Amino acid sequence: MSEAPSAFELMGGEPAVRELVDRFYDLMDLEQDFASIRALHPPDLEGSRDKLFWFLCGWLGGPSHYIARFGHPRLRARHLPFSIGINERDQWLACMSQAMDELGVEQALRERLTEAFYGTADWMRNRPG
Ligand code: HEM
Numbered sequence: 001m002s003e004a005p006s007a008f009e010l011m012g013g014e015p016a017v018r019e020l021v022d023r024f025y026d027l028m029d030l031e032q033d034f035a036s037i038r039a040l041h042p043p044d045l046e047g048s049r050d051k052l053f054w055f056l057c058g059w060l061g062g063p064s065h066y067i068a069r070f071g072h073p074r075l076r077a078r079h080l081p082f083s084i085g086i087n088e089r090d091q092w093l094a095c096m097s098q099a100m101d102e103l104g105v106e107q108a109l110r111e112r113l114t115e116a117f118y119g120t121a122d123w124m125r126n127r128p129g
Contacts, residue, residue, distance in 0.1 A: 010109050021052045027099055
C-alpha cells in the first residue's frame with residue numbers, strides 16, 4: 001500500500017472503534033463527572049452507541065457506514081436540539097479522553113485524535129458560555 005494508513009487503520013479497524021465507543025458510553029453512564037451530557041441522551045444508549053460507531057468509522061477514514069444509512073451527517077444541525085456550551089463540550093472531550101486512555105490508544109494517534117475531537121466538539125457549541 002502506498003498511501004499513509006488512516007487513523008481508522010492505526011486504531012485497529014472496526015473492533016477497536018466499537019470498543020472505544022462502548023467504553024465512551026459506559027463511562028458516560030457511570031461517572032458523575034459526565035452527568036450533564038448523560039442527561040441530554042436517551043435513557044437507553046444502544047442507538048447512540050450504534051450511531052457514534054458508524055459515524056466514527058467514516059470520520060477516521062474507514063467505511064462510510066453512517067452516510068450509507070442516514071446520508072450527510074449534518075452533525076451541527078443534529079446537535080441543535082441539545083444545549084451545548086463549554087461545559088458540555090469539555091465533558092464530552094474528557095469522557096472520550098478517558099476512554100482512549102483506558103483502551104491504551106497509542107500516544108501519537110491519541111494526540112492526533114484529541115485535536116480532531118476538539119475541533120468537532122467545539123464546532124458543536126450552540127450556546128454562549
Ligand atoms: C460537544 C459535546 C457533545 C454533546 C453534548 C453531544 C450530545 C449528543 C446527543 C445528546 C446526541 C443524541 C443521541 C441520540 O440520539 O441517541 C448526539 C448524537 C450524535 N453525536 Fe454528539 N455530542 C457532542 C459532540 C459530538 C462529537 C464531537 C461527535 C463526533 C466526533 C458527535 C457525534 C454524534 C453523532 C454521530 C450522533 C448521532 C446523530 C444522529 O444521527 O442523530 N457528537 N450527540
